[in-house]
Amino acid sequence: MTAEVPSFIQARDEADPIRMFRQRFSLPPGIVYLDGNSLGALPTATAPRLDELVRQEWGVGLIRSWNSHDWIGASRRVGDKIATLVGARAGEVVVADSTSVNIFKLLMAAIAARPGRKIILSETDNFPTDLYVAQGIAALLPQQTVRAVDPGKVLEAIDKDVAVILLTHVHYKTGQKYDMARITKRAHECGALIIWDLSHSTGAVDVDLGAVDADMAVGCGYKYLNGGPGAPAFVYVAKRLQGELKSPITGWFGHAAPFEFAGNFQPATDINRFLSGTPPVLALAGLEIGVALLAEAPRKLLFQKSQELCSLFIERIDKTCQGYGLEVVTPRDPQERGSHVSLRHPEGYPIIRALIARGVIGDFRAPDILRFGIAPLYLSFADIWRAADALRDVLVTRQWDTAEFKARAPVT
Numbered sequence: 001m002t003a004e005v006p007s008f009i010q011a012r013d014e015a016d017p018i019r020m021f022r023q024r025f026s027l028p029p030g031i032v033y034l035d036g037n038s039l040g041a042l043p044t045a046t047a048p049r050l051d052e053l054v055r056q057e058w059g060v061g062l063i064r065s066w067n068s069h070d071w072i073g074a075s076r077r078v079g080d081k082i083a084t085l086v087g088a089r090a091g092e093v094v095v096a097d098s099t100s101v102n103i104f105k106l107l108m109a110a111i112a113a114r115p116g117r118k119i120i121l122s123e124t125d126n127f128p129t130d131l132y133v134a135q136g137i138a139a140l141l142p143q144q145t146v147r148a149v150d151p152g153k154v155l156e157a158i159d160k161d162v163a164v165i166l167l168t169h170v171h172y173k174t175g176q177k178y179d180m181a182r183i184t185k186r187a188h189e190c191g192a193l194i195i196w197d198l199s200h201s202t203g204a205v206d207v208d209l210g211a212v213d214a215d216m217a218v219g220c221g222y223k224y225l226n227g228g229p230g231a232p233a234f235v236y237v238a239k240r241l242q243g244e245l246k247s248p249i250t251g252w253f254g255h256a257a258p259f260e261f262a263g264n265f266q267p268a269t270d271i272n273r274f275l276s277g278t279p280p281v282l283a284l285a286g287l288e289i290g291v292a293l294l295a296e297a298p299r300k301l302l303f304q305k306s307q308e309l310c311s312l313f314i315e316r317i318d319k320t321c322q323g324y325g326l327e328v329v330t331p332r333d334p335q336e337r338g339s340h341v342s343l344r345h346p347e348g349y350p351i352i353r354a355l356i357a358r359g360v361i362g363d364f365r366a367p368d369i370l371r372f373g374i375a376p377l378y379l380s381f382a383d384i385w386r387a388a389d390a391l392r393d394v395l396v397t398r399q400w401d402t403a404e405f406k407a408r409a410p411v412t
């Protein structure tokens with residue numbers, strides 16, 4: 001990788017009050033990792049913890065570890081830690097299933113709680129799984145319709161026909177952030193419920209579900225939470241709604257007393273009703289490490305650093321990459337964006353491949369978006385400087401213009 005990092009950038013890193021967290025991650029040397037919004041980095045504590053869990057708790061403790069090592073409490077314990085990152089209270093978040101499955105559970109619960117209302121409202125460019133699950137529900141329940149509107153037209157599309165609104169807080173492609181307080185307020189004025197997908201927010205962006213009186217939320221465990229590939233997701237349901245909303249997946253872990261093995265389903269009275277089956281203990285242990293690490297960092301500093309890193313990246317692109325057909329898609333105003341920076345270029349795919357070959361790992365979202373995730377816990381100002389320099393170099397030298405970089409890999 002090129003790049004002399006100037007002393008004023010080094011000074012910013014030295015003054016960064018959360019810089020020491022980087023040492024708690026096992027990042028390969030020579031890599032600038034800007035894809036933590038797709039798959040978070042590996043905390044150094046994860047491998048020893050999983051080793052201990054497998055060899056001791058499973059190998060030696062066997063089934064006794066459900067009690068002796070509180071495997072049974074992990075979904076709630078990790079949920080309570082995630083709650084501290086999103087402004088929720090203890091008992092409002094539980095770890096379960098995947099984000100897609102959790103969206104299904106919450107949409108179905110919301111529709112049942114708003115009888116007579118026909119609309120699931122979302123936006124046309126929402127993350128595909130959110131739209132697909134909503135479409136699947138419309139196919140299951142013929143009285144329901146999906147109303148998908150332009151991202152900027154959501155507020156005016158909320159009316160008394162809407163049962164539930166499903167939005168991704170930080171847009172997965174553009175990085176644009178919705179005004180959660182304003183949209184939630186409007187939803188409530190119209191009597192609708194709202195589900196926020198926090199996949200691109202949790203752990204990197206200031207979210208205060210309690211302050212905006214949010215109803216429901218979901219989010220991924222493997223992005224900024226650093227839970228590892230395929231880590232389980234989380235569900236948030238406000239305490240005031242927990243008695244009313246019912247999961248459509250009435251599995252035994254959602255029962256009020258799973259180990260009584262009663263013949264009839266009786267939902268738990270609390271957030272546990274959104275559990276379905278046996279929790280993935282190994283994956284939960286990985287997620288717990290990632291979440292605990294984030295929870296150690298002061299929230300304000302974490303979110304402020306994310307904004308500063310994003311601003312530096314955009315500034316450097318504006319200054320050094322002009323004239324090569326690159327467009328900054330993410331809002332320049334930190335209040336209007338999340339924690340990734342997206343750039344548009346017609347040759348976005350080979351450009352990102354060329355960058356990855358140089359050790360700067362971002363990703364590509366079709367048709368033309370280069371995406372750079374900014375994880376404040378392990379990235380430095382020097383990383384951002386180097387990444388922008390490498391991008392400039394790839395553009396100036398047209399390093400991307402080869403058959404090798406143009407050939408598509410299965411995962412982008």
Ligand SMILES: Cc1ncc(COP(=O)(O)O)c(C=O)c1O
Binds near residue numbers: 127197
């Ligand atoms: C906004 C959003 N929702 C959901 C998902 C993925 O959901 P799942 O974990 O069920 O694959 C992603 C993955 O990138 C996402 O960006």
